[in-house]
Amino acid sequence: MKTIAIIGAGPAGIEAASILAAKEETEILLFEKSASTLDNLRDKAFLFPDFSAADDLVEILEAKLNRDNIKLLSGKEVKSVTEQDGGWQLQDAEGTSYTADAVLMTTGYKVFDAHRKEELGYGIYPGVITSIDMEKKIKEGKVLNAVGDTPKKIVFLQCVGSRDEKSGNHYCSKVCCVTAVKQAIELRKLLPEVETYIFYMDLRMWGGGFEEMYRESQEKYGVRYVRGRISEAASTYDGKIQIKSEDTLVGLPLKMSADLLVLMVGMEPSEGTKMLTRQCNCADSYGFATTMNPHLRDNETAQPGLFVAGSCKRPMSLNDTLTDARSAVVKIAEYLR
Amino acid sequence: MSKYFSPFVIPFCIGVVLLFAICIWKYIRWYRGFDRLQRAIIKKNILSWKFLPAIWEIVMESLLHRRIFKRNLVLGYMHASIAFGWFLLIVVGFFEAELGIHGSKPFWVAIFYRFFQHDHNTFASAAIFTQVMDGLLLFVLSGIAIAFVKMIYSRIVGMKKVTKHVIFDRFAKVSLWCIFPFRLLSESVTAAMYHNGGFLTQTIGDILPFANVYVEYICWLLYSLALGVFFVSMPFSRYMHIFTEVFLIFFRRLGVKENEQKSGYTMYELSACSRCGICIDACPLNKQLDIKGVQSVYFLRDIRYKMLKDEIADNCLMCSRCASDCPVQLDLMAIRRQMRDKKELDTKNNYRYLDTVRPFNAMDRVVYFAGCMSHLTPGIPEAMEKIFETVGQKYWYMDKDATICCGRPLMQQGFHTQAADLRRKNTQLIVQSHATLLVTSCPICYQSFTKEYKLPIKVMHHTEYIAELIKSGKLKVNKDASLKVTYHDPCELGRGCGIYQEPRDVLNSVAMLMETPEEREHSLCCGFNLGNTVIELEQQEKIRNAALENLQAGNPDLICTACPMCKKAFTRATDAKVMDVAELVSRSIG
Ligand SMILES: Cc1cc2nc3c(=O)[nH]c(=O)nc-3n(C[C@H](O)[C@H](O)[C@H](O)COP(=O)(O)OP(=O)(O)OC[C@H]3O[C@@H](n4cnc5c(N)ncnc54)[C@H](O)[C@@H]3O)c2cc1C
Ligand code: SF4
Ligand code: SF4
Ligand code: SF4
Ligand code: SF4
Numbered sequence: 001m002k003t004i005a006i007i008g009a010g011p012a013g014i015e016a017a018s019i020l021a022a023k024e025e026t027e028i029l030l031f032e033k034s035a036s037t038l039d040n041l042r043d044k045a046f047l048f049p050d051f052s053a054a055d056d057l058v059e060i061l062e063a064k065l066n067r068d069n070i071k072l073l074s075g076k077e078v079k080s081v082t083e084q085d086g087g088w089q090l091q092d093a094e095g096t097s098y099t100a101d102a103v104l105m106t107t108g109y110k111v112f113d114a115h116r117k118e119e120l121g122y123g124i125y126p127g128v129i130t131s132i133d134m135e136k137k138i139k140e141g142k143v144l145n146a147v148g149d150t151p152k153k154i155v156f157l158q159c160v161g162s163r164d165e166k167s168g169n170h171y172c173s174k175v176c177c178v179t180a181v182k183q184a185i186e187l188r189k190l191l192p193e194v195e196t197y198i199f200y201m202d203l204r205m206w207g208g209g210f211e212e213m214y215r216e217s218q219e220k221y222g223v224r225y226v227r228g229r230i231s232e233a234a235s236t237y238d239g240k241i242q243i244k245s246e247d248t249l250v251g252l253p254l255k256m257s258a259d260l261l262v263l264m265v266g267m268e269p270s271e272g273t274k275m276l277t278r279q280c281n282c283a284d285s286y287g288f289a290t291t292m293n294p295h296l297r298d299n300e301t302a303q304p305g306l307f308v309a310g311s312c313k314r315p316m317s318l319n320d321t322l323t324d325a326r327s328a329v330v331k332i333a334e335y336l337r
Numbered sequence: 338m339s340k341y342f343s344p345f346v347i348p349f350c351i352g353v354v355l356l357f358a359i360c361i362w363k364y365i366r367w368y369r370g371f372d373r374l375q376r377a378i379i380k381k382n383i384l385s386w387k388f389l390p391a392i393w394e395i396v397m398e399s400l401l402h403r404r405i406f407k408r409n410l411v412l413g414y415m416h417a418s419i420a421f422g423w424f425l426l427i428v429v430g431f432f433e434a435e436l437g438i439h440g441s442k443p444f445w446v447a448i449f450y451r452f453f454q455h456d457h458n459t460f461a462s463a464a465i466f467t468q469v470m471d472g473l474l475l476f477v478l479s480g481i482a483i484a485f486v487k488m489i490y491s492r493i494v495g496m497k498k499v500t501k502h503v504i505f506d507r508f509a510k511v512s513l514w515c516i517f518p519f520r521l522l523s524e525s526v527t528a529a530m531y532h533n534g535g536f537l538t539q540t541i542g543d544i545l546p547f548a549n550v551y552v553e554y555i556c557w558l559l560y561s562l563a564l565g566v567f568f569v570s571m572p573f574s575r576y577m578h579i580f581t582e583v584f585l586i587f588f589r590r591l592g593v594k595e596n597e598q599k600s601g602y603t604m605y606e607l608s609a610c611s612r613c614g615i616c617i618d619a620c621p622l623n624k625q626l627d628i629k630g631v632q633s634v635y636f637l638r639d640i641r642y643k644m645l646k647d648e649i650a651d652n653c654l655m656c657s658r659c660a661s662d663c664p665v666q667l668d669l670m671a672i673r674r675q676m677r678d679k680k681e682l683d684t685k686n687n688y689r690y691l692d693t694v695r696p697f698n699a700m701d702r703v704v705y706f707a708g709c710m711s712h713l714t715p716g717i718p719e720a721m722e723k724i725f726e727t728v729g730q731k732y733w734y735m736d737k738d739a740t741i742c743c744g745r746p747l748m749q750q751g752f753h754t755q756a757a758d759l760r761r762k763n764t765q766l767i768v769q770s771h772a773t774l775l776v777t778s779c780p781i782c783y784q785s786f787t788k789e790y791k792l793p794i795k796v797m798h799h800t801e802y803i804a805e806l807i808k809s810g811k812l813k814v815n816k817d818a819s820l821k822v823t824y825h826d827p828c829e830l831g832r833g834c835g836i837y838q839e840p841r842d843v844l845n846s847v848a849m850l851m852e853t854p855e856e857r858e859h860s861l862c863c864g865f866n867l868g869n870t871v872i873e874l875e876q877q878e879k880i881r882n883a884a885l886e887n888l889q890a891g892n893p894d895l896i897c898t899a900c901p902m903c904k905k906a907f908t909r910a911t912d913a914k915v916m917d918v919a920e921l922v923s924r925s926i927g
Contacts, residue, residue, distance in 0.1 A: 115908075116908055118714045118715065118716060118904075118908065119712070119713035119715070121715050124716050124719055125715070166874070166909060168909065231713075232712050233715070234712070234737075242738075
């Protein structure tokens with residue numbers, strides 16, 4: 001009988017658990033610090049690139065947990081992971097210990113805290129919201145501006161807390177460009193009158209179907225793109241947001257007012273990821289997990305028996321996360337053989 | 338006359354003559370480099386009462402080195418014993434010679450008195466003089482001994498790093514250090530032969546195995562040579578500070594100030610730096626980043642010897658930490674700005690918008706100037722607006738939409754004409770508003786408005802304004818005694834403008850203010866001051882982290898500051914909880 005501990009019941013954790021559990025003589029301990037699984041999916045309305053409902057995916061993934069040999073331990077936050085005589089010992093927040101033959105870390109990401117870029121006015125002006133807030137509004141099907149009216153103009157700002165030396169995150173978060181395109185299209189579907197602008201540094205349409213979506217957003221939905229970073233935001237007397245920026249394509253300063261300013265917040269390692277990668281000596285300078293080798297051993301850490309998968313390694317889309325979880329399964333099976 | 342001449346005095350005589358000739362020539366030339374305003378100030382004040390405090394300060398600083406004493410007793414003693422001890426040796430020696438040898442005599446006699454006067458008892462208190470002179474010599478020698486130890490182990494005087502001197506300074510130093518041991522030796526040999534020594538020289542003389550006219554002559558010659566060499570090198574070395582500081586204190590007390598361009602007055606400041614190196618330990622670039630060669634001591638030296646590089650002039654945070662520690666109180670920040678003079682910036686296009694900003698009549702209002710940096714921390718102006726509204730104060734938010742910078746950041750970088758353009762426009766707007774009070778949220782602007790502008794209205798930093806509101810009872814705040822806060826003194830507000838107490842008063846009335854290890858004059862720069870254009874972000878962060886550590890030492894619930902720039906610097910470090918004083922106040926009025 002082999003016991004595998006998986007830390008984090010997000011898409012990566014669940015996918016890996018369900019495949020590993022198919023093997024006989026295997027028991028899975030799936031730790032999840034929050035009361036529910038898949039929190040980072042539940043607040044989404046539709047998913048890029050196919051606009052499928054996030055709730056559908058949640059349902060499918062949850063169903064995968066219906067196996068006797070998967071023990072879902074929700075509300076249990078793993079606080080420490082240590083190697084012990086060739087095996088592993090885990091401890092949760094209450095101090096209960098568990099042992100396992102192998103550990104898979106799928107502790108995921110958290111979004112950048114927009115308060116840290118105070119010049120953009122998040123938390124100060126009600127008209128400034130994050131992409132997560134916008135996702136929730138779209139999910140409710142009700143998008144209103146700060147004073148409760150239907151918005152006429154919505155501005156998205158890319159790379160908030162990513163590719164930004166000042167906030168300490170040099171990397172690209174990968175999902176926010178296409179998420180902005182996705183949200184702008186959804187808004188135009190929901191409120192055909194609304195004008196949408198996307199301020200970007202450069203648009204990274206790297207995935208299958210992304211570029212097509214981007215083109216469609218312009219041709220079919222009239223989404224407008226401005227190359228430039230917004231330097232500051234202020235509120236106007238009527239509750240709108242005034243934006244100061246520079247259009248770096250034409251090289252001119254630009255002022256614009258909008259009903260809503262949506263900050264496309266980037267991905268950072270979750271608190272759990274930061275804590276555990278540091279403990280296990282596999283943290284990069286941001287706190288994401290590092291692996292043995294980016295090509296062939298991208299799920300293994302320097303410690304045999306400790307594996308990682310999903311967005312605890314670096315920003316990843318769902319598709320990549322799920323694929324990565326499956327690849328970790330192969331490595332774990334090899335290790336336990 | 339010939340009775341009082343011996344060829345060994347020649348080096349000394351040449352030295353003295355050259356020293357005075359060079360010094361007088363330099364001082365006159367520098368004085369002629371004063372600009373018209375500086376000279377007018379001297380003319381106006383030279384016969385005023387300002388004279389007296391100047392004399393007092395010269396005694397306290399140039400001779401006694403009070404400021405160095407305050408910093409470290411041993412270091413103070415070292416400086417005072419050499420300066421004051423030598424001064425007394427000269428003065429007492431002069432009187433001794435006057436009393437001991439009647440009639441006219443050449444000026445060197447006082448210096449080489451024992452050689453020319455072997456008789457111990459020429460006047461009533463001669464024996465006392467002899468003992469006193471020995472005592473003074475011992476006093477100076479003790480200072481030289483400390484200086485020697487300091488060279489090997491600087492911690493003895495409380496210094497971590499000492500100045501790395503140029504060859505020329507070392508040469509001058511060696512000659513200075515030789516003067517007093519040679520004097521001791523000469524007088525001891527003479528005492529051995531003629532029994533005219535005091536408790537020190539006689540004791541040593543009595544145990545000397547060699548003492549004859551040849552030895553005696555060589556010793557006195559060495560003493561004279563050391564003096565001569567030192568005097569000739571003095572005007573070109575750091576020891577020029579000995580005389581120059583006296584003039585500097587004098588001019589400064591009369592009211593002369595540095596201006597935007599280097600002037601004759603700057604020359605006095607440059608030479609008044611003793612290269613004591615106290616500014617090195619003070620500098621965060623040294624402490625946190627181990628950057629060498631940029632601190633004020635090297636910066637001034639490089640200007641003086643015309644070898645200043647732009648990288649050195651630009652590599653300074655303008656945090657004025659060194660200026661507040663400098664025992665000579667040199668206006669280091671002003672000199673740094675002068676050396677950054679870059680006139681070629683073309684702002685024609687950038688400044689076109691200035692004409693579009695319209696004046697506003699704010700007769701019955703307070704003018705509120707948030708400052709450009711506060712636009713990046715909108716929480717601060719929001720808080721101020723709430724405070725104005727709470728006390729029912731009408732206000733004109735002058736830079737709400739059309740933000741015109743106060744000009745100081747440009748000035749810090751050396752763009753003086755551009756800064757003047759902005760000052761002109763802002764002054765015009767402020768004057769035309771007819772208001773009587775200007776409140777600003779930015780210490781940089783505050784320093785600019787109070788020092789570089791000549792505004793006809795009162796200027797307050799928002800911490801001063803809020804402190805007054807609370808004190809007068811106009812603003813009611815709730816104190817949360819369970820909230821522990823620490824306060825960061827922004828460089829520009831604290832050391833720059835001397836505002837330390839008002840923010841603390843305000844914080845004490847809304848929370849529990851804790852002390853931090855380094856505060857007020859000693860506060861640490863947040864590293865994100867606009868002054869430095871050379872260091873990288875990571876280096877700024879290192880400086881920031883040191884300041885943060887100081888603020889977090891006592892585990893406060895919240896860190897407060899009074900400058901948008903410091904606030905931004907600290908909030909960038911992820912886990913710190915930071916607020917401006919105004920924001921905390923606005924929260925405490927519900
Ligand atoms: C705004 C936004 C929109 C997005 N939209 C899309 C989209 O449309 N399509 C798409 O493909 N991708 C999208 N993504 C990306 C997608 O959310 C991620 O790829 C995916 O959630 C990553 O899954 P994960 O399992 O690696 O991590 P997570 O989803 O973060 O799951 C990690 C889990 O671990 C748990 N955990 C953490 N620490 C501990 C601990 N110490 N002990 C126990 N449990 C712990 C957490 O509670 C969490 O449940 C979007 C991302 C963002 C930011
Ligand atoms: S995906 Fe786009 S918005 Fe997000 S960090 Fe990368 S470039 Fe910026
Ligand atoms: S600048 Fe001031 S502190 Fe620095 S070496 Fe000169 S005198 Fe000393
Ligand atoms: S102002 Fe600050 S950074 Fe500049 S030399 Fe002085 S102490 Fe160093
Ligand atoms: S704070 Fe800053 S930047 Fe600001 S107005 Fe004053 S000087 Fe200009």
